Amino acid sequence: MIPLTGLSDRIVIGWDIGGAQTKCAAVGPDGAPVGKGSRSFEVWKGPEELDEVLKSLGQEFCASERAVMAVTMTAELCDCFRTKMEGVLFVLDSFRRSFPSSEVWCISGRGKWKSLEEAALSPGDFAATNWRAAAAWLARSFGSGLWVDTGSTTTDIIPLIDGVPAALGSTDTERLIHGELVYTGVVRSNPDTLTDRVPVKGSMCRVADERFSSMGDCYLILGDMDASSYTAPTCDGRPADLHHAVSRLARLSCSDTDSINVHEARIMAVYLREKQIGVISEAMLQVCSRFREPLSVIPSGAGKFLVSEAARRIGLPETGLSGVIPDGYETHLPAYAAAAGFLSTFK
Amino acid sequence: MIPLTGLSDRIVIGWDIGGAQTKCAAVGPDGAPVGKGSRSFEVWKGPEELDEVLKSLGQEFCASERAVMAVTMTAELCDCFRTKMEGVLFVLDSFRRSFPSSEVWCISGRGKWKSLEEAALSPGDFAATNWRAAAAWLARSFGSGLWVDTGSTTTDIIPLIDGVPAALGSTDTERLIHGELVYTGVVRSNPDTLTDRVPVKGSMCRVADERFSSMGDCYLILGDMDASSYTAPTCDGRPADLHHAVSRLARLSCSDTDSINVHEARIMAVYLREKQIGVISEAMLQVCSRFREPLSVIPSGAGKFLVSEAARRIGLPETGLSGVIPDGYETHLPAYAAAAGFLSTFK
Numbered sequence: 001m002i003p004l005t006g007l008s009d010r011i012v013i014g015w016d017i018g019g020a021q022t023k024c025a026a027v028g029p030d031g032a033p034v035g036k037g038s039r040s041f042e043v044w045k046g047p048e049e050l051d052e053v054l055k056s057l058g059q060e061f062c063a064s065e066r067a068v069m070a071v072t073m074t075a076e077l078c079d080c081f082r083t084k085m086e087g088v089l090f091v092l093d094s095f096r097r098s099f100p101s102s103e104v105w106c107i108s109g110r111g112k113w114k115s116l117e118e119a120a121l122s123p124g125d126f127a128a129t130n131w132r133a134a135a136a137w138l139a140r141s142f143g144s145g146l147w148v149d150t151g152s153t154t155t156d157i158i159p160l161i162d163g164v165p166a167a168l169g170s171t172d173t174e175r176l177i178h179g180e181l182v183y184t185g186v187v188r189s190n191p192d193t194l195t196d197r198v199p200v201k202g203s204m205c206r207v208a209d210e211r212f213s214s215m216g217d218c219y220l221i222l223g224d225m226d227a228s229s230y231t232a233p234t235c236d237g238r239p240a241d242l243h244h245a246v247s248r249l250a251r252l253s254c255s256d257t258d259s260i261n262v263h264e265a266r267i268m269a270v271y272l273r274e275k276q277i278g279v280i281s282e283a284m285l286q287v288c289s290r291f292r293e294p295l296s297v298i299p300s301g302a303g304k305f306l307v308s309e310a311a312r313r314i315g316l317p318e319t320g321l322s323g324v325i326p327d328g329y330e331t332h333l334p335a336y337a338a339a340a341g342f343l344s345t346f347k
Numbered sequence: 348m349i350p351l352t353g354l355s356d357r358i359v360i361g362w363d364i365g366g367a368q369t370k371c372a373a374v375g376p377d378g379a380p381v382g383k384g385s386r387s388f389e390v391w392k393g394p395e396e397l398d399e400v401l402k403s404l405g406q407e408f409c410a411s412e413r414a415v416m417a418v419t420m421t422a423e424l425c426d427c428f429r430t431k432m433e434g435v436l437f438v439l440d441s442f443r444r445s446f447p448s449s450e451v452w453c454i455s456g457r458g459k460w461k462s463l464e465e466a467a468l469s470p471g472d473f474a475a476t477n478w479r480a481a482a483a484w485l486a487r488s489f490g491s492g493l494w495v496d497t498g499s500t501t502t503d504i505i506p507l508i509d510g511v512p513a514a515l516g517s518t519d520t521e522r523l524i525h526g527e528l529v530y531t532g533v534v535r536s537n538p539d540t541l542t543d544r545v546p547v548k549g550s551m552c553r554v555a556d557e558r559f560s561s562m563g564d565c566y567l568i569l570g571d572m573d574a575s576s577y578t579a580p581t582c583d584g585r586p587a588d589l590h591h592a593v594s595r596l597a598r599l600s601c602s603d604t605d606s607i608n609v610h611e612a613r614i615m616a617v618y619l620r621e622k623q624i625g626v627i628s629e630a631m632l633q634v635c636s637r638f639r640e641p642l643s644v645i646p647s648g649a650g651k652f653l654v655s656e657a658a659r660r661i662g663l664p665e666t667g668l669s670g671v672i673p674d675g676y677e678t679h680l681p682a683y684a685a686a687a688g689f690l691s692t693f694k
Contacts, residue, residue, distance in 0.1 A: 168549065178549060199629070202515065202525060202637035267636045270661050274628055281621055282546070289614045290549035314617050 007347050010066045013058065014339030016130050016332070017073040017091055019043050020153060020188060020232055022053050025329055025336040026061045031343055033326045033336065035061055040231055044078040047090060054098040065101035070342035071116075072107055072130040072334050074154075077172065088123035092116050105342060107132045109170040113345060128172040131156045134337035135165035138298060141324045146295040146316070148284060149333065150303030152187035152216075152231050155280055156180065157287050159295060168290075179286030184279050186225065186303035187216035188232045191252055194275040198253055198268045200260075205253045211235050212251035215276060218269035220245040221262070229302050273306075281310040288316070300325075300333050354694050357413045360405065361686030363477050363679070364420040364438055366390050367500060367535060367579055369400050372676055372683040373408045374690055382408055383679045387578055391425040394437060401445040412448035417689035418463075419454055419477040419681050421501075424519065435470035439463050452689060454479045456517040460692060475519040477681040478503045482512035484684035485645060488671040493642040493663070495631060496680065497650030499534035499563075499578050502627055503527065504634050506642060515637075526633030531626050533572065533650035534563035535579045538599055541622040545600055545615045547607075552600045558582050559598035562623060565616035567592040568609070576649050620653075628657040635663070647672075647680055 008029050016023040020043075025036040037057045043050060061067065076087025095104045095116060104116035108125045111132050119126045131149070138147050139160035149156045157180050159166045169175030176183070184193065191213055197204040213235055219225035220242060230240035238244040242262070249268055250260035260268075288295060296319045299307035311318050321330055329336045355376050363370040367390075372383040384404045390397060408414065423434025442451045442463060451463035455472045458479050466473045478496070485494050486507035496503045504527050506513045516522030523530070531540065538560055544551040560582055566572035567589060577587035585591040589609070596615055597607035607615075635642060643666045646654035658665050668677055676683045 179546075179551070199526075199633040199636040202633065204526070204629075204633055261639075263639060263641075264636060267632055271629065271632045274625060274632075274660060278621060278625055282551075282618065285614055285618050286546040286549065286551055289546040289611060292608075292610060294610075313621060 007068070007343060010068055011061065012068045012070055012339040012343050013061055014133070014335040014337065014342065015054075015069060015071045015073075015095075016334040016338070017043075017050075017071065017075045018130065018153070019075045019078045022050075022057065022075075023332050023335045024057050024061075025332040025339055026067075027336070027339045027343055029343075031340060033329055036329060036332045036335065037061075038231075038332070040233070042233075043075045044080040047078070047080050050075075050091070050094040051098045054094060058099060065099075067099075067102055068342070069095060069099060069102055069104040070107070070113070070133070070338040071095060071104060072133055072338050073126070074128050074130045074172075076127045084127040085123045088126050089120060092120050092123070092126075107338065107341075111136055111165070113342060128175075130334040131158060132165075133341040134334045135160065135167065137337035137341045138324065139164050142296075142298060142319065144295060145298045145319060146284065146287065147298045147300065148280070148304075148307040148310075149301040150280065150299075150306050151185050151301040152303075153183070153185040153189065155182040155184055155283070155301075155303070155307075157182065157280075157283050159287055159291065160298075161291075179283040182279060182283045184276055185215070186219055186276075186301075186306065187214060187230055189215040189276070191215060191218070191249075191272050194272055194279065199271055200253045200255070200264070200268065207252050208254050210251070213245075213248035215272065216240065217245035217248045218272045221249065221265055221269040222273060224273075224305055225302070231302070277306055277310050277313070280306055281314055284310055284316075285314055288314075300330055302331065304330075354415070354690060357415055358408065359415045359417055359686040359690050360408055361480070361682040361684065361689065362401075362416060362418045362420075362442075363681040363685070364390075364397075364418065364422045365477065365500070366422045366425045369397075369404065369422075370679050370682045371404050371408075372679040372686055373414075374683070374686045376690075378687060378690055380673045380676055380683065383676060383682065384408075385578075385679070387580070389580075390422045391427040394425070394427050397422075397438070397441040398445045401441060405446060412446075414446075414449055415689070416442060416446060416449055416451040417454070417460070417480070417685040418442060418451060419480055419685050420473070421475050421477045421519075423474045431474040432470045435473050436467060439467050439470070439473075454685065454688075458483055458512070460689060475522075478505060479512075480688040481681045481684035482507065482514065484688045485671065486511050489643075489645060489666065491642060492645045492666060493631065493634065494645045494647065495627070495654040495657075496648040497627065497646075497654050498532050498648040499650075500530070500532040500536065502529040502531055502630070502648075502650070502654075504529065504627075504630050506634055506638065507645075508638075526630040529626060529630045531623055532562070532648075533566055533623075533653065534561060534577055536562040536623070538562060538565070538596075538619050541619055541626065546618055547600045547602070547611065547615065554599050555601050557598070560592075560595035562619065563587065564592035564595045565619045568596065568612055568616040569620060571620075571652055572649070578649070624653055624657050624660070627653055628661055631657055631663075632661055635661075647677055649678065 023038040081087035106119040175181035297311035370385040428434035453466040522528035644658035
């Protein structure tokens, strides 16, 4: 790979290729943000469509061959791929096909930027990297803290110490073990993963092991989220509104809106929110138990309201992202940090 | 039994005979409180000492034969008694021996006052009554609400609707089933009953199934309670102070103060507090799920700080006891309400 040169007049597009969502954010040569985009795209339903998603998002920035792509991903875990290595190679190939004459760079699990061609030689090192660039960016900005990002699907809990990420895990499996990754989020999570029973008409009622509802339905019912934040298909394909959310959640107890009203659904939703905050708090405490001093929590993601509440409960102070991430880019933090971090690394 | 007469010049002493604590509170003929008392007394260690405990507490009020005893109890569940009926009869006999010439009245599981002699004919109806008189008293005072009393050992969650208690359970077993009784409290509860692992040095560590520590140790460590509220013997017999609380809690993870410091113990304690609030919230939601409208929570007991926090989390407003229970008598609510409720029933 020819060493990267001439970043002084090129935009850098950061990418966050998730299993259910693809996001990008671009910065200009001066580091100022110039735009962002996203698509709900479930990779496992038709991975061959990824090329189209990348091209269509790239076109929003008139991505010329002079644009540089800075790539992070988690989509490689989708079960349409036999292994994570196969998944990483698929994503890399899709970038090469979609932007044949662009430079494409990827961040590794150890935080190093490598060209697409280098990355393809050791694809295992480039899996599950969507938190890497953001962790480095936030560590540089805040020095120390506990960055907790609750997204639609997962929660990252990354300690930052003296300007560098202090994560113990580099693979997702290691991160799950250390409490640095919790597979729970505010939209797609299945309530079944949080509890085996819910309060219904005075009893604790066992739940149906089906995919009838998502945590996004709970947060619609509770007013914690609106439809625009419901960044995934609903379980029944019907709208992301209060009425249909109640209908979906009612089925968790094998019921329906003939027998469960909004107030009763709200009690189930409150209970599930408590369970989800509990899961996030537990992992935060696990990570904190490695350090001798309390860390200030930096919440982010669509579910940052849960993170703020968890921090309050376990007695940790909170620090906002204001001034560190441009307004409107918080929802695109991994993509923005990939672009901005890449630029500041190579400029 | 001769019908009760002449309450116009007699004091009524209300009793709350628990398994680990005996409490009493007295009111004068005009209903004004005239005193209260308590003893830490573990009935199962020597039930025959109950007579002495009753007599010594009674003497604090110069309990003459003109004093009326209004009795509630839960001590009958102690495993020194073969059955609950045997336990109730033991308590009744102890009252008769201790106050041979006093009138002794007991409240039944259905809220009816009966003389000791009548109660002895159907002892099963007089088990687990320590919440009954208080529920009736609070229902008369507040109309509707959710009375939640977290004591040293257990939590009562009693819905009050239109001036009367609306509990579904009358026996403890029924109350456990309906979420109206949760066997968890702020002093005596074993952390093992709240979780099977705790955060330690970056891992979730399994716990020792021993009686090394109590939740009272957690609340000492967190500063939620002071030594004067630690109304039970500590597990190791050493003092109820921060240093010894850390030492006891450290053993939960088979550790000691050589390897677990105060900050690390604090993280374990925060985690256990979260679990305990979760257990209380769950039962509150179970009970609330029977009603179409949200109820205002009335917290009481040594653990009312947990109840207030649980109410906040599940979005219920809170109402205080101020003006309903005389200052200083909140900690003796069942005994006070037995006395005051008895007086207002028969006066």
